[in-house]
Amino acid sequence: MLRLDRARVYDPVQGWRGQSRSLFIENGRMVADPGPQATVERVIDLEDAVVMAGGIDIHSHIGSGKVNLARTLMPHDHARTERAAALENGAWRHGGSGQATPTSWIAGYRYAEMGYTAAFEPAMLPVNARATHYTLADTPVIDKGAYVLLGNDDLFLRLLARGAEPQRLADYVAWMLARTRSLAVKVVNPGGISAFKFNQRALDLDQAHAYYGVTPRQVLRALARAVHDLGVPHPLHVHTSNLGVPGNVATTLATMEAAEGLPLHLTHVQFHSYGKEGPRGFSSAAEAIAEAVNRQPNLSIDVGQVMFGQTATASGDTMAQYANRRHAHPHAWTCIDIECEAGCGVVPFRYRDRNFVHALQWAIGLELFLRVRDPWRIFLTTDHPNGAPYTVYPQLMRLLMDRGYRNRMLDAVHPEVAAHSALRGLDREYTLEEIAIVTRAGPARSLGLRDRGHLAPGAVADLVAYRDDPDRDAMFARPSHVFKDGELIVRDGRLLAAPQGATLALEPEFDAAIEAQISEHYARHLSLRAEHLAVGAQELADYGGRAPLILPCTRHG
Amino acid sequence: MNQALTCPFCGLLCDDLGVESRAGRAEVTAAGCAQARALFPVPPQAQARIDGQAADWRAAAKAAAERLAAARRPSIAGLGCDLAGVRAALMLAERCDARVEHRHGAALAQELRATRRGGSLRTTLSELRNRADCVLFAGTRAAAHPRFFERCIEPREGLFGARQRRLILIGEAAQTAPESAALEHALAFPNAHLAEAVQLLRARLAGRRLDARHWHGIPIERFDALAAVLRAAHYGVAVWDAAELKPPHAELALRALYDLVAELNRDTRWAALPLGGNDGAAGAAAVCTWLAGRPPPLRYVHGAPQDALNADATDLVIWISAFDPQAAPPPDVPAVVLARADWRGGAAPAIFIPVAVPGVQRPGALVRLDEVPCLPLAAPAPADLPGVADVLDAVRAGLAGRSAHAAA
Structure with a gap:
């Protein structure tokens, strides 16, 4: 577990408006304060930097x-x-x-x-x-x-x-x-x-x-x-x-x-x-x-x-x-x-x-x-x-x-x-x-x-710390820390690691009849087959990316 | 049988082939052209060699890394491979400051220079097939793309009803392709005069007066008649193949053609369709541009990409030809050849590593000649051979810690 101390967190989803607090990260996700008995492997003091979820x-x-x-x-x-x-x-x-x-x-x-x-x-x-x-x-x-x-x-x-x-x-x-x-x-x-x-x-x-x-x-x-x-x-x-x-x-x-x-x-x-x-x-x-x-x-x-x-x-x-x-x-x-x-x-x-x-x-x-x-x-x-x-x-x-x-x-x-x-x-x-x-x-x-976009327990631990500076241009241009999936990847504006990110996608269902109609249209009129538009999950991984992460097809309630 | 597979052997990427595997070899059983039928069957195995001695491919890759580390001006060339292979070539070039070039780099560079000097209005194969009522072939009969006529010109029943197409050729008549017999040879002249002819056509379209009555023996009225036909089109397409146009006039010709298209487009619709993209050239251009900011030829200097439009001396070439069994590396330079198992493109190279053919023995992807569609390649006859990217990655691993700037 990683603990970030003295983080002035701005998280509008949780209504946090810059109070200094500690944040906890485990297995690439935000977790709730585990209490004093928990084992914390690493502590980083953010020195009252402004902290937000990743942009x-x-x-x-x-x-x-x-x-x-x-x-x-x-x-x-x-x-x-x-x-x-x-x-x-x-x-x-x-x-x-x-x-x-x-x-x-x-x-x-x-x-x-x-x-x-x-x-x-x-x-x-x-x-x-x-x-x-x-x-x-x-x-x-x-x-x-x-x-x-x-x-x-x-x-x-x-x-x-x-x-x-x-x-x-x-x-x-x-x-x-x-x-x-x-x-x-x-x-x-x-x-x-x-x-x-x-x-x-x-x-x-x-x-x-x-x-x-x-x-x-x-x-x-x-x-x-x-x-x-x-x-x-x-x-x-x-x-x-x-x-x-x-x-x-x-x-x-x-x-x-x-x-x-x-x-x-x-x-x-x-x-x-x-x-x-x-x-x-x-x-x-x-x-x-x-x-x-x-x-x-x-x-x-x-x-x-x-x-x-x-x-x-x-x-x-x-x-x-x-x-x-x-x-x-x-x-x-x-x-x-x-x-x-x-x-x-x-x-x-x-x-x-x-x-x-x-x-x-x-x-x-x-x-x-x-x-x-x-x-x-x-x-x-x-x-x-x-x-x-x-x-x-x-x-x-x-x-x-x-x-x-x-x-x-x-x-x-x-x-x-x-x-x-x-x-x-x-x-x-x-x-x-x-x-x-x-x-x-x-x-x-x-x-x-x-x-994503917030730091409540369960959120992906993508977050960024900016040293407070009245020159907001300078402040936002050079974060002191950036974490991606809980890993420290940028320190003082300098890249430390370059992991592969996720590709996010949807998989809505459709009636099979439309597939036949699309296939027929492409085969008859166009210079390529409809089935060749489809991007496979494995081929993205083979090329060097990651298989797509499928998000649910439902709106926020 | 594998239905509707993509053929990687020219820039058209026809994706309607039927292919069967017989005794480990792919055979085209439906659709396809003579070239596809000749190139799909490839032996499932061949021997990697170091200085003529049989070796395991990993040992050969290690030996290649040693020679690459010792080279002062290495080059990764040919680049006939899929997108993953091109990506691996750039990652290797970045580590050893190599030049990266494609076999058809001269044509790519001509297109690049022409498009950087003005406007270019282009179209793609399906648009041509369904919309074009006038196709201007400028110095080409599309002979390097065997099924171009079958797939794009001959279908008359399009999305928007039946199409009568005017098919007009200007320039050289020498090549013969039976399908292209329907071309009206409106203006016959050597391709070296193409730029001048198109400028003359533009002048007449713009209503400029000419004192001359003839141009190279052709009456000016023939230009006027052609101009009227082009102007009457609803959706005209100008087709050329930069590989069939030679410097120094090629770039001028391409620029003049793009200007002609843009001018015609002021009142009606016109667009250009440059042919090319063979041996994976369109994919190589795409990947090099998104990873290195420019199409080949390029080079890395201290791990940063740069243009490399002028030819350079080289002391070691890594020659990649996964599609064409006959593509020969430059003479008089020690070569590491990564090629299909039946490669016979010249004398035995210093190191030979047989690779799987993408689209036959291994899945992959390529970009079509019109640069936008990106199609998957299947593996109808999988073989126990490494892919181009596997070998290049192994060479890069063998290079680790050796090159000067890797530790910097």
Whole structure:
């Protein structure tokens, strides 16, 4: 047994708000105080450090094929490399490269070094599922999982257009979830990626798909319902129509209503909170979005905060990314129509603090964070790497916690942004408890990770200790201790060990008839067999990962 | 019989093969092409050798580690293997600062340079098969991918109804593949002129005036007629194979083709489908990119990956060819060969270690030539041979404590 003394624990699930206490760990799990008679093999004095469960990133593109495309388009990002080295425990820390699009080994180490112990790839195409899981297996230390991308696949759109019963659609979704080892379902630009293949260049919520005649609203509702009926813990994860288009606030608000009370998670909402007011035809609509979130308890969001610097935008939304291609920096981009299933578009991008639009995007993200009142329904993300790489999280936490710092940044960006954003008037400062909610407890609850995101007895002993520091950026960037499954893996920001993390997945049941229908569709029309989408448990272990850990398909009560 | 198995022997990864095992050897009994029928049967056993002397494979791996430790500029090349093999190659290269290259690295590098210099709009096999009403073959008849026509072009009854396809060839006509007889040879010229021809086509599409009436004997009106056909397509696909285009013009040609596709796409839908990916090249590019930040060729320096686009001298090559029995390592360099049991790609190497063929003798995975689908490989005729990754891991274990920076 391991005992951690003098831990000022912030655990919103247990209502712990920083009182100093001892924590007990055995066999990789938190355990209750065993009393004075118990044998404690090791004691670590945390010296009144701030302690939280390990961070959980609910939306980070670290495993999918599009990130690999981004890497190839960004040679400058990979000119800076890291050497391989032996770790203290004799294991090996692999070399790698990349800041905005780190290579997978490096991506895992960097998460661990800032106290994150889980991250989820939000856009896995069924045909790319195997490569995604292999890449995640090569992302060490952290636990991981992926959301299967549906809603632009021709079979689903066909079933929907022919008026298939909700049960049939749910079977289809269940088959895809189970076979591709997914944890949740995501839809990107519902129907729009497919519409682009038919040369439609925009598709609003109630606009008909040129071939199938269905609308994004219908796609969204059918998927939200299927996800709900199957008991998938995480609501349908939605990248709404009109990504990045000035005035898209109307679509986003309408999408929220389209759920008709069903649970919905809207992702990287910053990119969907734009008005078209003002002399430049681009304005903040964060207030309207936040009010809608505050009003509708069935909704959760993650922000997709923009931070300044070079990054890559990588999205399944070929329709939007093709339109964005002229903003590419450096000047290279790739869009792919994929396998009657989906698409992807990669546009390298540089956010400049002296650019009005980019600086206002930055302010809009922060406005959302500060205006949404319930921290359990808003999660901290940059939509890595789309808004910025996840390594900016400590700085983002400081922006949320330190109003003076935030306003000094606001003074430094494009001078007109302060006048076009209400940011300066928002005096809210996140507390440590709120940070613990938006970066671990909230994401864990939303994903159905019952034994993660908190430190109650029985929880996985993933936890992190930060030396209290008024400079919250410095504090969160370099934890004093990080434990993964009870093992000390980081000391003073330095990696000590690099164990393999778990892959988390669901296995919902489905009617066998859907399997026959899917097999027939693939064999007859596509250039690969449906059974070859299935990722085996043993093959992940053979490749160097771990067999998936199956979570129950039931929502939190 | 094993139904619907994936064939690893070209980048198409056809996954509808029937395969039977007879006396330990796989035989293709349904679907497949002549190449698959020739390459699936592989002997279940072969002798590992060190300097011609029979040895156990583990002893051979140990000997390879000793030679690798003594080498100053080692290289892991060929790289014809599955994803796990490529991963193991990188983990070994990281320990001994080796160069890592793929047999088709030149084609990969041409594609890479072209895509880094502008936009690229691409598509995949199922999209082509179901949507394309016009396919432009640029300097290729897809001869390196035997079932391309059968699987992607000939099916006319698609998801969206019957398709009439215009099949147009520009460039060289020399190769003959019977299926490609349906191609309209719109513009005939040597492939070395492809870049220039495509630029001319782009100029006419953009409405630019030309003083010349002919180009290499071809009337300009033929370009205009072709431009009109391309523009009339609802979903056009440009197909090429970088391996059939030679430097220095290849990269220019690819760039011009991507620009042509992007320009056509302003009004209608067009996309490119670069062919390639043979000998596991697409998988090698994918794994190297996610683990080392770049496709091969690359090299490790002090355990950190770097680009290695220029050829380097090497004093020891670990040559991997689990798929092709004839792939030959570079001449005049001592070689450790990890290859299929019936490998005959040149003179006896310093060390030979037979390995299981992924997809025949051992399960595995590969990435298809269009880079997104990643398919499983089965083992219809399992053999008592180590996998490429097993051997490379054993070499790495033998290297432990020997290399300079391992202890740093």
